[in-house]
Amino acid sequence: MRNPPSSSSPSNRQNGSKRDSGSSRGIASAGTSQPGLGSEGHDIPVARRSQLIKPQRRFRFRQSLLTATLLLAGTASLIWLFRDPIQRQLAPPPVRGLNVRQGLDGRLLGHFPYPEAPSSDLVDAAPGIALHRDAAEKFLAMQRDAAADGVSLRLLSGFRSIALQKHLFFDVGSQRNQSAEQRARVSAPPGFSEHSTGYALDIGDGQRADTNLSQSFEATPAFAWLVQNANRYHFGLSFPAGNTQGVNYEPWHWRFEGSAEALTLFEPAHRLTP
Numbered sequence: 001m002r003n004p005p006s007s008s009s010p011s012n013r014q015n016g017s018k019r020d021s022g023s024s025r026g027i028a029s030a031g032t033s034q035p036g037l038g039s040e041g042h043d044i045p046v047a048r049r050s051q052l053i054k055p056q057r058r059f060r061f062r063q064s065l066l067t068a069t070l071l072l073a074g075t076a077s078l079i080w081l082f083r084d085p086i087q088r089q090l091a092p093p094p095v096r097g098l099n100v101r102q103g104l105d106g107r108l109l110g111h112f113p114y115p116e117a118p119s120s121d122l123v124d125a126a127p128g129i130a131l132h133r134d135a136a137e138k139f140l141a142m143q144r145d146a147a148a149d150g151v152s153l154r155l156l157s158g159f160r161s162i163a164l165q166k167h168l169f170f171d172v173g174s175q176r177n178q179s180a181e182q183r184a185r186v187s188a189p190p191g192f193s194e195h196s197t198g199y200a201l202d203i204g205d206g207q208r209a210d211t212n213l214s215q216s217f218e219a220t221p222a223f224a225w226l227v228q229n230a231n232r233y234h235f236g237l238s239f240p241a242g243n244t245q246g247v248n249y250e251p252w253h254w255r256f257e258g259s260a261e262a263l264t265l266f267e268p269a270h271r272l273t274p
């Protein structure tokens, strides 16, 4: 019985490989002269020496190249990751007249940076007090519902331009003879106030004006009502007692977080004080 031509029995493979190796030897011996054969056979020590030294050098070179590339890539990634803090460190201090720089998370003396709301987004929520229209709508609804419960919520402050915040921080703060750090615990530096967004507001108790902008506000019916209900209108306390931001406890200062824009703006602060 003959094997089919496609099958490769051991004998066939052997024969084939024998033929192949035989023919390749034939080509090698035909193509190379005696010295060529000699370099394969007699000069083995030379070949060994060159094989021992050259690959080692090549390996070391490749290793150094790899290390250098990794170092370079690592440094570039670190620079890219921390490009904002690095730029901040290289730039002049962000607030003129205040020789303090922002930390890694962007905070300046505890306060995050905030943009100023465009005037087109602002509406009056009380005489002379503007808020972002989304915050104004919810505050007025909250004020009405509190009034129905016999509680008087009074809007004391809302949107503040960066220029007004500058006046409050530098002029009013210096009148009190406070250092920048002391001032920052009670008032944000210009460009770092939640009030500039139009989403933050200071609330007082209409029946207890003596507690306005004071920690004693926490003992008023207005504060108790806010603690129970403000979250239903998407308002939250920005600086609760013992907050990790390092800002003094402000029971009167609330911020609106009921829109995607407001949530995005306050996300860094939220991460710090959930």
Ligand SMILES: [Zn+2]
Pocket: 157, 195, 200, 201, 202, 252, 253, 254
């Ligand atoms: Zn405030």
